[in-house]
Amino acid sequence: MLQDRYSLAFTLYPYQRSADQDSAAPVHHPVVIMGGGPIGIATALDLGLQGIPVVVLDDHEGAGVGSRAICFSKRTLEIAHRYGFSEPLLDKGVVWNLGKVFHRDSKVYEFNLLPESGHRFPAFINMQQPYFEKYQVDRVRQAQAEGAPIDLRGKNRVQSVEVHDDHVDLTIETPEGPYQISTDWLIGCDGASSPLRKMLNLDFEGRVFQDSFLIADIKMEAEFPTERWFWFEPSFKNSGASALLHKQPDGVWRIDFQIGWNVDRQEELKEENVRRRLKAMLGDKIDFELVWTSIYTFQCRRMKSFRHGRVLFAGDSAHQVSPFGARGANSGLQDVDNLGWKLGMVVRGTAPDRLLDSYNEERVFAADENILNSTRSTDFITPKSKLSHLFRNAVLDLAANHSFARQMVNSGRLSAPCTYDGLSLNSPDKLPDAPARTRPGATCPDAPVGDGYLLDHLGGGFTLLALGTEIPESVTIDGIGLTCLSLPTDADQSLAARYLGAAPSAVYLIRPDQHVAARWPTFDETEITAALRKACAKGN
Amino acid sequence: MTQLITTPNIPDADGFYAELIALHDGLTDDESAALNARLILLLCNHIGDRAVLAQAMAQAIAAHTNRDQK
Numbered sequence: 001m002l003q004d005r006y007s008l009a010f011t012l013y014p015y016q017r018s019a020d021q022d023s024a025a026p027v028h029h030p031v032v033i034m035g036g037g038p039i040g041i042a043t044a045l046d047l048g049l050q051g052i053p054v055v056v057l058d059d060h061e062g063a064g065v066g067s068r069a070i071c072f073s074k075r076t077l078e079i080a081h082r083y084g085f086s087e088p089l090l091d092k093g094v095v096w097n098l099g100k101v102f103h104r105d106s107k108v109y110e111f112n113l114l115p116e117s118g119h120r121f122p123a124f125i126n127m128q129q130p131y132f133e134k135y136q137v138d139r140v141r142q143a144q145a146e147g148a149p150i151d152l153r154g155k156n157r158v159q160s161v162e163v164h165d166d167h168v169d170l171t172i173e174t175p176e177g178p179y180q181i182s183t184d185w186l187i188g189c190d191g192a193s194s195p196l197r198k199m200l201n202l203d204f205e206g207r208v209f210q211d212s213f214l215i216a217d218i219k220m221e222a223e224f225p226t227e228r229w230f231w232f233e234p235s236f237k238n239s240g241a242s243a244l245l246h247k248q249p250d251g252v253w254r255i256d257f258q259i260g261w262n263v264d265r266q267e268e269l270k271e272e273n274v275r276r277r278l279k280a281m282l283g284d285k286i287d288f289e290l291v292w293t294s295i296y297t298f299q300c301r302r303m304k305s306f307r308h309g310r311v312l313f314a315g316d317s318a319h320q321v322s323p324f325g326a327r328g329a330n331s332g333l334q335d336v337d338n339l340g341w342k343l344g345m346v347v348r349g350t351a352p353d354r355l356l357d358s359y360n361e362e363r364v365f366a367a368d369e370n371i372l373n374s375t376r377s378t379d380f381i382t383p384k385s386k387l388s389h390l391f392r393n394a395v396l397d398l399a400a401n402h403s404f405a406r407q408m409v410n411s412g413r414l415s416a417p418c419t420y421d422g423l424s425l426n427s428p429d430k431l432p433d434a435p436a437r438t439r440p441g442a443t444c445p446d447a448p449v450g451d452g453y454l455l456d457h458l459g460g461g462f463t464l465l466a467l468g469t470e471i472p473e474s475v476t477i478d479g480i481g482l483t484c485l486s487l488p489t490d491a492d493q494s495l496a497a498r499y500l501g502a503a504p505s506a507v508y509l510i511r512p513d514q515h516v517a518a519r520w521p522t523f524d525e526t527e528i529t530a531a532l533r534k535a536c537a538k539g540n
Numbered sequence: 541m542t543q544l545i546t547t548p549n550i551p552d553a554d555g556f557y558a559e560l561i562a563l564h565d566g567l568t569d570d571e572s573a574a575l576n577a578r579l580i581l582l583l584c585n586h587i588g589d590r591a592v593l594a595q596a597m598a599q600a601i602a603a604h605t606n607r608d609q610k
């Protein structure tokens with residue numbers, strides 16, 4: 001009955017009989033998460049650490065084999081830090097900052113991702129996705145021991161759902177037969193081919209790109225530095241129309257070859273054929289061992305709406321992008337960052353149900369930004385007409401000598417968190433002299449504070465941050481307690497540069513996901529009350 | 541807003557035109573097309589003003605549409 005669709009790199013949540021399976025009537029839960037991939041587990045952590053009981057159902061027992069997502073962004077590390085599992089990520093991950101772009105044999109240009117100091121985390125780390133998932137679940141185990149009400153159920157396949165106005169009924173298949181539960185909220189984190197989406201007959205539209213990529217993870221002793229190397233039309237012609245080389249932990253290198261649309265997958269995946277491509281690239285002298293290979297094609301698409309009443313979608317089930325730019329897993333984690341506090345408030349009854357509509361509004365906005373960026377990269381990397389190919393190469397030919405053309409070279413615009421400009425939870429910017437990067441809607445940039453960093457103090461609940469002006473020691477509005485944080489501005493320059501700019505003083509209202517909701521020159525309780533209500537979708 | 545100049549602006553128009561055509565001497569069609577693309581990119585960057593570039597694109601495509609209607 002329950003056949004695996006993939007084999008596991010790590011067994012993380014082996015099947016165990018749950019008491020729900022022996023209950024005469026279906027047991028009811030406040031939140032059920034369908035899918036225990038990186039996005040489902042992150043959602044469980046966010047809610048569980050808030051004390052909200054969550055059940056995660058996954059039809060496998062852990063992380064699937066294959067490196068898949070390998071580039072984890074600074075924002076992802078910041079979110080992981082808030083959930084308490086950034087340390088193993090940093091310990092294991094390979095830090096890289098330098099990227100080089102080649103056209104045929106010559107280097108077109110290079111970029112450095114870390115132009116700014118004063119952040120706890122590097123711009124990116126590389127790590128095989130199964131490690132990421134393992135560290136997440138390790139954190140879940142630790143949180144459970146500390147009392148977080150998280151229940152992970154492996155080999156629990158959601159077979160069917162029935163959505164009602166005020167709850168959802170689920171039928172679940174297990175190795176010991178089916179059982180039923182019900183929930184107030186169902187979160188669909190069941191991946192790109194989401195069975196939940198299909199059960200509810202929901203759309204998932206966008207563009208299919210007619211190209212395929214061969215991924216090979218190889219182990220080798222080689223002199224390549226820890227950098228991202230990208231080739232357009234590499235001179236090692238027999239390997240692909242473009243190639244990408246990236247370092248991972250354990251001496252493993254990820255190589256991606258663009259191999260065209262009409263390929264025979266089985267033929268291409270034969271070891272001798274993969275080796276032929278690799279040899280064309282690496283030469284005969286370098287010895288390597290194949291760790292994992294896969295062929296992928298991709299689409300840029302999203303659901304029209306991420307909320308359908310009591311059902312919310314997050315991660316790949318809601319949106320899919322091309323891999324250029326590392327926007328898959330990273331954007332999914334930003335979904336969770338956004339959804340967690342909102343659902344938490346709705347479940348606790350401190351915010352109205354329509355706060356969840358803002359999840360849809362903000363994350364659809366972000367998905368469109370990600371899709372736009374990744375579509376543009378894809379069009380540049382795999383030009384689909386003769387003319388587009390011609391201009392692409394004109395850019396590359398000019399880039400070697402002209403900086404204006406370098407900025408057009410698009411081998412992937414790497415994932416950056418979205419600023420929710422103009423969306424409904426923001427209040428108008430009352431501090432226009434302060435830097436644009438910290439305007440309402442933006443994520444708070446990190447900065448050194450004392451022995452640690454600013455972001456250590458933000459998140460979880462709402463925060464009032466004061467710089468160069470007084471605020472009360474505690475503020476409670478509508479029963480919501482704000483954390484009041486008053487910081488000196490002379491201790492570190494980056495804090496003032498990022499939050500004050502030309503403004504002499506500032507008060508920021510910061511959301512639980514570390515996004516700015518509003519800012520003013522000084523404390524004004526009436527304004528803050530209005531902004532907090534707006535940020536919680538209350539009022540009017 | 542700066543307007544796209546569509547009135548005479550290049551001194552010695554005939555000389556310029558001859559130079560442009562001569563640039564393509566000996567090139568295949570594909571090479572010529574690539575040369576044009578590089579030229580366009582250099583010129584667009586020099587202009588820089590997105591509004592002016594948009595007007596130029598609109599005028600260029602309009603001439604194409606007009607021709608089709610003739």
Ligand SMILES: Cc1cc2nc3c(=O)[nH]c(=O)nc-3n(C[C@H](O)[C@H](O)[C@H](O)COP(=O)(O)OP(=O)(O)OC[C@H]3O[C@@H](n4cnc5c(N)ncnc54)[C@H](O)[C@@H]3O)c2cc1C
Nearest residue numbers: 035037038039058059068069157158190191315316328329
């Ligand atoms: C071959 C490949 C290469 C990739 N390369 C990259 C890359 O280079 N860079 C990048 O950023 N991203 C890459 N990705 C995408 C990245 O892996 C995803 O963005 C990420 O895994 C999304 O996480 P998720 O939790 O939303 O979904 P998933 O990781 O797909 O997790 C979904 C989970 O739901 C479970 N599930 C499904 N149906 C049911 C059901 N009926 N009941 C219970 N559970 C169910 C699944 O078993 C799975 O555990 C790649 C993906 C693949 C497959």
